[in-house]
Amino acid sequence: MNTHSEVAASDDFAATLVRWQRQHGRHDLPWQTGEAYGVWVSEIMLQQTQVQTVIGYYARFMQRFPTLAALAAADEAAVMENWSGLGYYARARNLHRAAREVMTRFGGDFPRTVDDIESLPGIGRSTASAIASFCFGAQAPILDGNVKRVFARVFGIDGFPGTRAIEQRMWALAHELMPARDGGPYTQALMDLGATVCTRNRPRCDACPVADRCVAQAQGRQRELPAPRPARVRPLRLVHALLLRTPDAVLLERRPGQGIWGGLLSLPELAAQTETEAQAEAQRWLAVRGLAADEVQTLPAVSHGFTHFELRLVPLLARLPGATQFAADSTLHWQPLATLATAALPAPVRRLLDAQTRTGHV
DNA sequence: AAACCGGGGTG
DNA sequence: CACCCAGGTTT
Structure with a gap:
């Protein structure tokens, strides 16, 4: 040597x-x-x-x-x-x-x-x-x-x-x-x-x-060297969530203080792995609370990159005709669309709601 | 939004 | 022992 x-x-x-x-x-x-x-x-x-x-x-x-x-x-x-x-x-x-x-x-x-x-x-x-x-x-x-x-x-x-x-x-x-x-x-x-x-x-x-x-x-390889870190393959995390609306409000859930989006408002999560399961889970969610929606509509997913995984959030939209008897509790509350802009929402949820409430029929 | 970066923590 | 992460800032 x-x-x-x-x-x-x-x-x-x-x-x-x-x-x-x-x-x-x-x-x-x-x-x-x-x-x-x-x-x-x-x-x-x-x-x-x-x-x-x-x-x-x-x-x-x-x-x-x-x-x-x-x-x-x-x-x-x-x-x-x-x-x-x-x-x-x-x-x-x-x-x-x-x-x-x-x-x-x-x-x-x-x-x-x-x-x-x-x-x-x-x-x-x-x-x-x-x-x-x-x-x-x-x-x-x-x-x-x-x-x-x-x-x-x-x-x-x-x-x-x-x-x-x-x-x-x-x-x-x-x-x-x-x-x-x-x-x-x-x-x-x-x-x-x-x-x-x-x-x-x-x-x-x-x-x-x-x-x-x-x-x-x-x-002429100054830009190629040193080789960059290989793009890390982030696991995909698929989450289904209920987007429950009245003509002028949307139901939001306060997330736990710890963990992802700690303390922020988000859509209620549905325990489901597939769209079929999510549909059934959404119906059950509504029935348990004495609510009835004409249909539950699966909307296009929104994606958000985290450091350690890629989140794909699939919203299931259910509409209620008007004000509901269903009362808020400690974690769930009706958020008036008029005050949505000031709510503490994670960025992808805000994107989703902005798009939905702008293009959706109110 | 992704790249960056030495040491420490973890499996 | 080999790999992976945390943590703010820069690009």
Whole structure:
């Protein structure tokens, strides 16, 4: 694996990036002090938020908790207050926990080896290596989103970098390319290149120090690499619901406080898997309450994409001729069409009702 | 509306 | 150990 030419090529890659970083990279970021506590805080903030936003939060956070000992001594609420607005509070809790672990396990001195750093909560391999190379001169490669993008393009690596196989290949590459010295500047160069030149959209290949050897550039495949996450196949969830109307109102049901659409108003759900079942269930639903509709009409489904599944809502329309004796209870109530606009409805239900009450005969 | 992203949780 | 998710923001 270590032919002379490959070693030379690796050294050249690193040397080229480090030269470029000296001239065109970022050197004035507030956490570029080589001081482990600040570097660590910035790395955690940068996992979730862009540099421009982090700068302000970082300054305030470091003013409030100037040292690792100060952070460890603070109570969790104070940490959360100063993280407030950044989101992802689990990371703030890990930061706080890790500060306390440094006090107890490492006597207050930030650990200096990748393995010890990685043993702290909220710090994985890549973040540990970044801290070790910036602060302790370690020759430890990182592999974050920026680096994955640079590698995929420069070396023409196909396949989604989130898969085990591609990620292992990239880690191996990261180790091969790691130079014998200048670990910090090289790591910074990779980060800067990914953040400022080899960006996801509209990469500035004319400003890239390794454009001359970039596979994506040569083949015009910058937009295809890295390969995107395969579209996840979201399971289809089919839900039948009763759309019970009078000429000027619609029956809505308050959903439970927990779970999907918690606390919002929606159509009463029918326990049914098929349209036939749903029809029967709708009739039974009405009969139990002493109601009679001329017919129950199955309307076209409305779809709504959730993170984890695709919802297809099939409305079964039943019309009552006029005001009904059927009284509301704690969860069911008649919503006047006139006030529908202000009701707390999930977006797809609102779409459905808007369409139905606009085109339906009132 | 979908993509993004390191670490942690889970099966 | 391999995969999947949560969580806000950006595109």
